[in-house]
Amino acid sequence: MTNSIWFLKGLRKGIATERFPLSDPVDPPLWPSLLSGNDDANCPTKAIENRKWNKDKCISCRKCIPVFKPTGKQEIFDVRIKTEKMFKRSIYLYPIDSGTCGACNAEFFSIFSPQYDANRLNIFMTNTPRHADAIVIMGVYSDGMKDVLFRAYEAMPDPKIIIALGACALSGGIIGREPNFPGAISLKIAGCPPSPYTILEAIYKLRGK
Ligand code: SF4
Numbered sequence: 001m002t003n004s005i006w007f008l009k010g011l012r013k014g015i016a017t018e019r020f021p022l023s024d025p026v027d028p029p030l031w032p033s034l035l036s037g038n039d040d041a042n043c044p045t046k047a048i049e050n051r052k053w054n055k056d057k058c059i060s061c062r063k064c065i066p067v068f069k070p071t072g073k074q075e076i077f078d079v080r081i082k083t084e085k086m087f088k089r090s091i092y093l094y095p096i097d098s099g100t101c102g103a104c105n106a107e108f109f110s111i112f113s114p115q116y117d118a119n120r121l122n123i124f125m126t127n128t129p130r131h132a133d134a135i136v137i138m139g140v141y142s143d144g145m146k147d148v149l150f151r152a153y154e155a156m157p158d159p160k161i162i163i164a165l166g167a168c169a170l171s172g173g174i175i176g177r178e179p180n181f182p183g184a185i186s187l188k189i190a191g192c193p194p195s196p197y198t199i200l201e202a203i204y205k206l207r208g209k
């Protein structure tokens, strides 16, 4: 009975998947987004220094408002390489939590939900590093997880890349320290946490799209 209710609801509502990449989200979240401003602020992570905003350090605490304000733009990522020649038809991601609060994980896993449906863009998740093209590191870098990260990276077949997701993985955030990953970072996705739309767009662009 319950199943048929959901089935009928689905029929009534139709396809609810985002139209990205054909169009931007209709209602993008304001936070986290690019911040703009031209003054100094008492930022707890020193993400604003000399009137410049460093997105990798920003924990979206909003303490700098109204000196700095969100622009609503979601492109808070840096794509350092294009992988269309390395991973031609698809990309398999292996997520690893080195010490998160849980929010980066939740947003990352959301890209595989029906709303974002990363699979339709040939972006997949794997539960073993042996089948992974990219390791997605989330959370603060800690001594306890160093070996785990290095062993997972070692187990991945070549070619392989590293994606760092969230302020904790990029800069240590509020409690951590600069990370020392087993290789260069190919994609940096800032935010605390980044929205699923930001994550999906960043990985889509990493693929050279
Ligand atoms: S939101 Fe918080 S962490 Fe980000 S720049 Fe403003 S004060 Fe700094």
Ligand code: SF4
Pocket: 059, 099, 100, 101, 102, 103, 104, 138, 139, 140, 165, 166, 167, 168, 169, 173, 191, 192, 193
């Ligand atoms: S970056 Fe922010 S949301 Fe992500 S794990 Fe760190 S504290 Fe949590």
